[in-house]
Amino acid sequence: MANTFIQPEPSPLALLLLGHGSDADTERGVECPGALPAPSDPDLVSRAQAAKAALGNRVYILGHHYQRDEVIQFADVTGDSFKLSQQAAAHPEAEFIVFEGVHFMAESADILTAEHQQVVLPDMAAGCSMADMADIEQVEECWDLLTELGIADVTVPITYMNSTAAIKAFTGRNGGSVCTSSNAERSLTWAFEQGEKVLFLPDQHLGRNTAVLDLGMSLDDCVVYNPNRPRGGLTDDELRNAKMILWRGHCSVHSRFSADTVDEVRERVPGVQVIVHPECNFDVVSRADVVGSTEKIIATITAAEPGSAWAVGTELNLVKRLAEEHSDKEIIFLDRTVCFCSTMNRIDLPHLVWALESLVNGEVVNRIEVDADTAHWARVALDRMLALPGVASAVQPD
Numbered sequence: 001m002a003n004t005f006i007q008p009e010p011s012p013l014a015l016l017l018l019g020h021g022s023d024a025d026t027e028r029g030v031e032c033p034g035a036l037p038a039p040s041d042p043d044l045v046s047r048a049q050a051a052k053a054a055l056g057n058r059v060y061i062l063g064h065h066y067q068r069d070e071v072i073q074f075a076d077v078t079g080d081s082f083k084l085s086q087q088a089a090a091h092p093e094a095e096f097i098v099f100e101g102v103h104f105m106a107e108s109a110d111i112l113t114a115e116h117q118q119v120v121l122p123d124m125a126a127g128c129s130m131a132d133m134a135d136i137e138q139v140e141e142c143w144d145l146l147t148e149l150g151i152a153d154v155t156v157p158i159t160y161m162n163s164t165a166a167i168k169a170f171t172g173r174n175g176g177s178v179c180t181s182s183n184a185e186r187s188l189t190w191a192f193e194q195g196e197k198v199l200f201l202p203d204q205h206l207g208r209n210t211a212v213l214d215l216g217m218s219l220d221d222c223v224v225y226n227p228n229r230p231r232g233g234l235t236d237d238e239l240r241n242a243k244m245i246l247w248r249g250h251c252s253v254h255s256r257f258s259a260d261t262v263d264e265v266r267e268r269v270p271g272v273q274v275i276v277h278p279e280c281n282f283d284v285v286s287r288a289d290v291v292g293s294t295e296k297i298i299a300t301i302t303a304a305e306p307g308s309a310w311a312v313g314t315e316l317n318l319v320k321r322l323a324e325e326h327s328d329k330e331i332i333f334l335d336r337t338v339c340f341c342s343t344m345n346r347i348d349l350p351h352l353v354w355a356l357e358s359l360v361n362g363e364v365v366n367r368i369e370v371d372a373d374t375a376h377w378a379r380v381a382l383d384r385m386l387a388l389p390g391v392a393s394a395v396q397p398d
């Protein structure tokens, strides 16, 4: 079958505004220091090849599935954020870990790798808008409120991998765990064995979808805590009665898909199967045929019958790559407009070349370092996830 992938139209929303600015305290990051090569430099590919060859085993490059082709071609391994951090830890000979991903991923890599390994994020402005939606001061304020109401003791905090190291450490300190989109159901099941309620951070959609569609709760069991409103915008009784307290965060990319886009593609492409990421909203996930992490989406499409048609609701770089790699299947992007993760896209070839050439010249630029106390408690939360039945074996390094 010829490649039938249809390029979506440009987005009417200014998603590229994300990642601008210079606030070092947020996931939106800061401007890069130093002189970047010009994007028009025709030698960028050969410069990246030469720098990588010069560094040899001293560098290990991690490429998240949502990264651009122009940088993913230099990745030593591709995957989701947790798998990539584990792969970095499995290569202790590499003193430099270059993360083609976003800031919280580089933090996780620093937490999981050895002391002598230094993690580099080629563009410090590559943050994550979802991770930015849970600020540690706001989360501590929420926990103080639950303590005041006498329910903190029976609440287990669970944070999605897509959160800052400070939030992971908060969950570690307070008896909670990290989860990924692959093991959210197991993490929540564990949490409800430890307590009566869960505070789920920072993605309300993953929390709601897992609680309702996998654990059989009702939508009424869930409340949404809005950190920008007094007492989360909830009454004391709403907080006392809820089983799932969902933080009001979301992914700017996956929340763009709507129930209409699912209905529309089913009308337009008879027999199409809809596969979406659980960061999509409840209406989208409820209408989909398959729901799963990026790794599950890739595995499902790889195993699908030739000639089958798939509408995919996840980041566009990954969907385009799937369409190129599976030209025997019809791969359709679930939205009609462009839906890149703008902050992921900030890692481009000029930044990669700059980071690698700096390492060749003996200068470690854009190092991501998590302080020892935060790293310790974040590691506690990550280890609780790894101790869940079946999780460690599912995420062993390749």
Ligand code: SF4
Residues within 6 Å of the ligand: 066, 102, 127, 128, 129, 130, 131, 162, 251, 252, 253, 254, 315, 341, 342, 343, 344
């Ligand atoms: S795709 Fe969404 S969750 Fe992932 S880095 Fe981008 S904004 Fe964050």
